[in-house]
Amino acid sequence: MRLLNEFRFIRPETTAQAVTALAGSTDTRVLCGGTDLLPNLRRGLVSPGALVDVSRLESLQQISWEDDRLTLGAAITLEELANEPRLNRHFPALVKAILSVAGPSHRAAASLGGNLCQDTRCIFYNQSDWWRRSNDYCLKFRGKLCHVMPKGDRCYATYHGDIAPVLMALGAQIDIIGPGGSRRLPLDGLYQENGSHHLSLEPGELVSTIILPRDVQWHSGYEKVRVRDAIDFPLAGVAAALRREGDTLAQLRLVVTGTNSIPIRVDLSQLEGGPWSDEAAEEMAKAIRKAVNVLKTTVTGPKYRRRVVMAMAKRLVSQLWQQAA
Numbered sequence: 339m340r341l342l343n344e345f346r347f348i349r350p351e352t353t354a355q356a357v358t359a360l361a362g363s364t365d366t367r368v369l370c371g372g373t374d375l376l377p378n379l380r381r382g383l384v385s386p387g388a389l390v391d392v393s394r395l396e397s398l399q400q401i402s403w404e405d406d407r408l409t410l411g412a413a414i415t416l417e418e419l420a421n422e423p424r425l426n427r428h429f430p431a432l433v434k435a436i437l438s439v440a441g442p443s444h445r446a447a448a449s450l451g452g453n454l455c456q457d458t459r460c461i462f463y464n465q466s467d468w469w470r471r472s473n474d475y476c477l478k479f480r481g482k483l484c485h486v487m488p489k490g491d492r493c494y495a496t497y498h499g500d501i502a503p504v505l506m507a508l509g510a511q512i513d514i515i516g517p518g519g520s521r522r523l524p525l526d527g528l529y530q531e532n533g534s535h536h537l538s539l540e541p542g543e544l545v546s547t548i549i550l551p552r553d554v555q556w557h558s559g560y561e562k563v564r565v566r567d568a569i570d571f572p573l574a575g576v577a578a579a580l581r582r583e584g585d586t587l588a589q590l591r592l593v594v595t596g597t598n599s600i601p602i603r604v605d606l607s608q609l610e611g612g613p614w615s616d617e618a619a620e621e622m623a624k625a626i627r628k629a630v631n632v633l634k635t636t637v638t639g640p641k642y643r644r645r646v647v648m649a650m651a652k653r654l655v656s657q658l659w660q661q662a663a
């Protein structure tokens with residue numbers, strides 16, 4: 339069976355041309371660094387009629403520092419971001435997450451926008467064609483059944499991106515451009531809890547910029563656990579940002595990756611206004627357990643991943659609490 343279909347390769351010179359090319363047909367896909375899309379293409383998981391390469395668009399390469407915000411173009415590579423000294427100074431948690439993505443050669447090509455928009459993953463999906471065929475495929479691709487949740491009504495493939503949780507904890511927004519113009523929304527709004535349709539992008543749309551508020555009162559961090567430390571997706575990752583006022587936890591944001599079809603934000607507003615304590619940590623763990631939906635989508639068991647998330651979150655928030663003193 340032929341897995342790699344013929345497709346057209348389009349390299350637009352402006353974002354307007356890119357949008358026109360994307361809007362022209364529903365089977366046209368954005369290509370940036372290709373580190374996520376090309377392996378899927380070669381495995382026959384996607385068969386687009388055309389690829390629109392946005393990696394060289396100048397407007398998607400800009401970095402702009404203003405007093406109250408940092409604006410990043412979606413096509414900037416992770417390597418470039420990690421080497422930006424001011425980013426390390428002002429957003430160390432973001433740089434930590436960036437440096438934990440894959441390996442150095444991936445990061446030289448991989449883009450920020452591609453990282454946010456990367457596909458969801460599952461042991462029944464990221465396999466060779468003959469393996470998937472022998473299982474009658476799965477709900478995410480060509481099949482009728484989700485093998486992870488056979489009685490479920492949707493695909494449960496998991497989002498494993500490292501960068502989105504940190505950006506969400508920092509309160510990032512994104513600009514999306516498309517045939518209808520441009521719109522700005524909180525990064526949370528990019529994601530929807532369905533493993534086969536986890537992005538809210540409309541046909542012809544692409545992420546153009548990421549906007550980060552610059553607020554020195556927040557302390558943030560990222561922790562990730564993976565099977566192979568040198569290069570691997572997170573089997574679970576936790577990003578946190580907090581504001582401390584004296585002995586009071588004024589605000590706490592926590593976002594988990596590697597458990598749901600989206601980077602999942604855990605509501606911890608009940609802890610705000612009190613001190614950070616062992617009791618607060620237990621209450622946070624309970625809220626995490628309730629929010630995350632860890633299933634058998636990776637080789638590492640759900641029970642272990644759930645416990646890892648809760649342990650990482652407790653450790654990370656305790657560290658940030660100390661740091662903020």
Ligand SMILES: Cc1cc2nc3c(=O)[nH]c(=O)nc-3n(C[C@H](O)[C@H](O)[C@H](O)COP(=O)(O)OP(=O)(O)OC[C@H]3O[C@@H](n4cnc5c(N)ncnc54)[C@H](O)[C@@H]3O)c2cc1C
Pocket residue numbers: 367368369370371372373374375376377392412413416438439440441444447448449450451452453454455456457498499500501543544545546569570571572
């Ligand atoms: C061995 C290996 C290990 C990896 N480890 C990690 C890891 O540890 N952590 C992690 O987060 N990722 C990991 N990845 C996934 C991937 O390398 C990164 O997520 C990378 O940042 C993707 O960026 P890219 O530019 O290469 O995206 P591409 O492959 O070009 O695109 C990825 C997806 O996003 C879409 N897309 C790209 N740009 C845009 C845009 N501007 N607007 C809308 N849609 C867009 C594409 O259509 C495609 O569907 C790994 C990949 C491999 C192969």
